Amino acid sequence: VIPLLLFAIVSGGLGDVTNIKGFPTKSFATFALAVPFVQGCLMAIATTGQTIATDIEHGFINRLALTPMRGVALLIAQLAGAVVIGSLQAAIFFGVGFAAGARIAAGFLGALVLVALFLLAVLASGAFGILLALRSGSGQTVQAVAPLTAVFLFMSSMVFPRNLIEIHWFRTVATINPMSYLVEGIRSPLVSGWDAQALALGFAVAGGLFALALGGAVVSLRRGLVSR
Amino acid sequence: MTRSTFASVTRYVAWRNLRDVRHAPTLILPTLLLPLLFLVAFSGALSRVTSLPKFPPVNYTAFQYVYALLQVAAFGGAVGGTAIIDDFDSGFMDRLMVAARLRSAIVAGFVIAMFVRSVIAVLVLTAVAFALGIKIGGSAVDLVGLFALAALLNVTATLWSSGVAMHVHTVNAAPGAILPIFLLLFLTPVFLPLDLLSGWLHTVANLNPLSHVLETGRGLIAGNPTKVARAFALAGGMALLAALWAVWGVRRAEAAGT
Numbered sequence: 122v123i124p125l126l127l128f129a130i131v132s133g134g135l136g137d138v139t140n141i142k143g144f145p146t147k148s149f150a151t152f153a154l155a156v157p158f159v160q161g162c163l164m165a166i167a168t169t170g171q172t173i174a175t176d177i178e179h180g181f182i183n184r185l186a187l188t189p190m191r192g193v194a195l196l197i198a199q200l201a202g203a204v205v206i207g208s209l210q211a212a213i214f215f216g217v218g219f220a221a222g223a224r225i226a227a228g229f230l231g232a233l234v235l236v237a238l239f240l241l242a243v244l245a246s247g248a249f250g251i252l253l254a255l256r257s258g259s260g261q262t263v264q265a266v267a268p269l270t271a272v273f274l275f276m277s278s279m280v281f282p283r284n285l286i287e288i289h290w291f292r293t294v295a296t297i298n299p300m301s302y303l304v305e306g307i308r309s310p311l312v313s314g315w316d317a318q319a320l321a322l323g324f325a326v327a328g329g330l331f332a333l334a335l336g337g338a339v340v341s342l343r344r345g346l347v348s349r
Numbered sequence: 350m351t352r353s354t355f356a357s358v359t360r361y362v363a364w365r366n367l368r369d370v371r372h373a374p375t376l377i378l379p380t381l382l383l384p385l386l387f388l389v390a391f392s393g394a395l396s397r398v399t400s401l402p403k404f405p406p407v408n409y410t411a412f413q414y415v416y417a418l419l420q421v422a423a424f425g426g427a428v429g430g431t432a433i434i435d436d437f438d439s440g441f442m443d444r445l446m447v448a449a450r451l452r453s454a455i456v457a458g459f460v461i462a463m464f465v466r467s468v469i470a471v472l473v474l475t476a477v478a479f480a481l482g483i484k485i486g487g488s489a490v491d492l493v494g495l496f497a498l499a500a501l502l503n504v505t506a507t508l509w510s511s512g513v514a515m516h517v518h519t520v521n522a523a524p525g526a527i528l529p530i531f532l533l534l535f536l537t538p539v540f541l542p543l544d545l546l547s548g549w550l551h552t553v554a555n556l557n558p559l560s561h562v563l564e565t566g567r568g569l570i571a572g573n574p575t576k577v578a579r580a581f582a583l584a585g586g587m588a589l590l591a592a593l594w595a596v597w598g599v600r601r602a603e604a605a606g607t
Contacts, residue, residue, distance in 0.1 A: 126535070129550075130535050130536075130539060130550070131540075133546070133548060133549060133550030134538065134539050134540045134541060134546060134550055135395075135398075135540050135541065136546070136547055136548065137398075137401055137541055137545045137546075137547070138395075138397075138398055138401070138541075140401060140402075141397060141398070141400065141401065271386070272386060275386050275387075275389075275390035276389075276390055276393075278394070279390075279394070280391070280394050280395060280540075281394045281395055281397070285397055286393070286394055286396075286397070287396055287397045288392075288393045288394075288396050290393070291390075291393025291394055294393070295394070
């Protein structure tokens, strides 16, 4: 609901900015449709992390440690759940976006690429949530840290193209903020058609974050299971 | 033993809530974080929208500051309801209701405490706005008008959330105390003036009284105030309705024997 609310407010409230010279599309709903996708993937931090944190708090992970089950299987199962939820989210976001007048410049194949990037970002967020839960062992910590990731989203090119941002310090922050590249990667099939650079950067950011978070989670889980 | 008066109960409740903030200044943060994020992110990203035809001559940081100011005022009041719910949860409110003859004084104490807490948050917000390069075109009188509107909204939000807390007095009341305020604030012209909105959001924002308070506030900070009387009538009317709602809540809490 929250990603869709933000989409509704942003797309409804900024429709006129497409009249600014150099704006890449005449449909702000199309431009803004990347927002719920990115916010949706960030929410996987809280949902996936909370599940593991609850298992730790209730001692379920301790009992698992006594079984022959491999820790990696637990991670894969949690992340698979996040991907299923992400797929449903993607369908809803497209449905609402199309109803609001959004279109996909890159066509059906572009939509598939967008969903692939979104699901990779969901995996990255989910793995980060698991890492947080394993390191802290606390659902409260997961719930406290997860909303802070919204700062990265707000300080990115979420609502305006980076090349048109005229406040220098903000453009610099948005440029060094990896979230901008994820937003722009997801946005590119919608707005620009096939933009290889935006897609490559988007996949690199999502893939890099996924690899880092998953690596950290595997190490934490192994240490946790051994110590328990 | 001295008998409690309206003033003594109000003073005690206000002091007790302000003492909590003195001991834990981070209690201000929930009120401040989202408005600060809005101010910093949107004044940074969207300043170019001032080049749109029909956009009023106002610095975009100032334009966003007024929205963030109203957010601080409203959220700062809304947390009053959650503070009352906490007091019901801990059993303190039951003892307070027994000790106070005039129970509306309890709500008055929360109104004062939330106002002072919000003033602290507004000072931080304003300092950040100056760091971001806000340009104020309004006179001192205009600014008094702007802050008076924010104060009325703060009182309205405290009364509303106190009323919800007094009606429900369990943790289930928390979303009811905060969500309507949150939604009303979002369904306003957040990024562009009302005249530049279109579609459903224009219709909804036009019906939302907070939109008109926001538009007048933006006019005041730009030194081009418009429809000031209407904004004060709307803000005052909302405060009056919220006061009636809060008093009704207190009566129901009394009748429930809490």
